[in-house]
Amino acid sequence: MSMQVHVITIFPALIESFLSFGIPRIAREKGKMVVEAVDLRSFTGDVHRTVDDRPFGGGPGMVMLAPPVFDAVESIENQHGSAHRILLTPTGRPLNQQILKELVTEDRLILLCGRYEGIDERVRTGLEWDEISIGDYVLSGGEVPAMVILDGLARLLPEVLGHPESVQQESFEQGLLDAPHYTRPRSFRGMDVPDVLLSGNHAAVERWRREQALRLTQEKRADLLADHPPKSDSTTRTESR
Ligand SMILES: C[S@@+](CC[C@H](N)C(=O)[O-])C[C@H]1O[C@@H](n2cnc3c(N)ncnc32)[C@H](O)[C@@H]1O
Numbered sequence: 636m637s638m639q640v641h642v643i644t645i646f647p648a649l650i651e652s653f654l655s656f657g658i659p660r661i662a663r664e665k666g667k668m669v670v671e672a673v674d675l676r677s678f679t680g681d682v683h684r685t686v687d688d689r690p691f692g693g694g695p696g697m698v699m700l701a702p703p704v705f706d707a708v709e710s711i712e713n714q715h716g717s718a719h720r721i722l723l724t725p726t727g728r729p730l731n732q733q734i735l736k737e738l739v740t741e742d743r744l745i746l747l748c749g750r751y752e753g754i755d756e757r758v759r760t761g762l763e764w765d766e767i768s769i770g771d772y773v774l775s776g777g778e779v780p781a782m783v784i785l786d787g788l789a790r791l792l793p794e795v796l797g798h799p800e801s802v803q804q805e806s807f808e809q810g811l812l813d814a815p816h817y818t819r820p821r822s823f824r825g826m827d828v829p830d831v832l833l834s835g836n837h838a839a840v841e842r843w844r845r846e847q848a849l850r851l852t853q854e855k856r857a858d859l860l861a862d863h864p865p866k867s868d869s870t871t872r873t874e875s876r
Contacts, residue, residue, distance in 0.1 A: 637666050638739070638742065638744070638788065639669045640671070640744045640785065641671045642671070642745075642778075643673045643704065643748060644672060644673070644776075644778055645676060646776070649778045650785075658795060659785055661789070662788075665794060665795060667789075667793070668789055668795075675703050675707055677707075678702075678710065679703050686699060687750070687751050690752065695752070697752060698754070699751055701755040701758050704755075718744055719745070720744075720763060720764050721745065721746045721764065721765050721766075721784070722749075722758070722764035722765070723747060723768075723769075723777035723784075724767070724768060725768050727765075727766030728768065729771075730768065730780075730787075731807065732807040733807075734767070739788050748776055748780070749776065749777045750777070767784070810860065810864070811851075812851045812852045812855060812859070813848060815851075829843065831843045
């Protein structure tokens with residue numbers, strides 16, 4: 636089974652180039668994530684392939700036209716079947732790891748990338764969307780947010796990561812931030828790797844990592860502890876694997 640994703644954009648080459656590197660590339664090569672970058676301009680009827688126009692009521696900037704978006708969505712779904720539709724917008728629900736874990740269970744996604752001042756409101760009201768924001772800031776387009784989602788999903792798909800257990804150990808998985816990581820050299824510019832990591836004592840290493848994760852979460856993101864009280868020691872990461 637593979638996940639099918641259709642990204643509607645005026646810059647399909649941006650999405651294509653993103654998929655040529657790292658984990659998204661592996662997901663694609665293994666056939667786990669099939670991504671189609673759909674050029675919105677293919678759904679225009681004029682010689683200039685226009686996808687935007689001035690806003691009614693005046694004001695700065697341009698607004699993305701509704702008809703090409705409706706046509707693109709309908710074309711994709713008529714061809715492939717219905718999809719879970721995602722509208723990328725700063726006014727959407729804030730993306731987090733839990734939402735990615737929900738989205739990765741979908742067979743087919745459509746990601747709509749806005750541009751300009753945004754998209755004609757009738758796209759939002761006339762079609763059903765899961766409206767998603769990647770944070771409280773405004774970017775110039777929805778392509779980077781789409782890449783954020785593609786990247787986050789690619790690494791959750793089965794058989795994509797070389798070490799699937801790394802997903803379970805990462806930040807946000809157990810309501811905690813990840814513990815620090817070290818590699819060679821053992822000593823670097825007066826900074827030494829903590830002795831416990833060199834001890835070969837796996838139980839002690841696990842205990843240290845959990846303590847560090849708790850400490851870091853307390854220091855940096857105490858809100859996570861309030862939302863997801865950490866599980867007791869009987870369900871630490873070693874045992875939950
Ligand atoms: C310049 S933004 C439009 C912002 C809009 N006028 C507003 O203030 O909400 C253009 C497009 O970039 C995308 N975008 C920008 N910031 C985003 C964010 N934080 N999350 C998701 N999409 C975003 C959306 O697709 C949006 O339609």
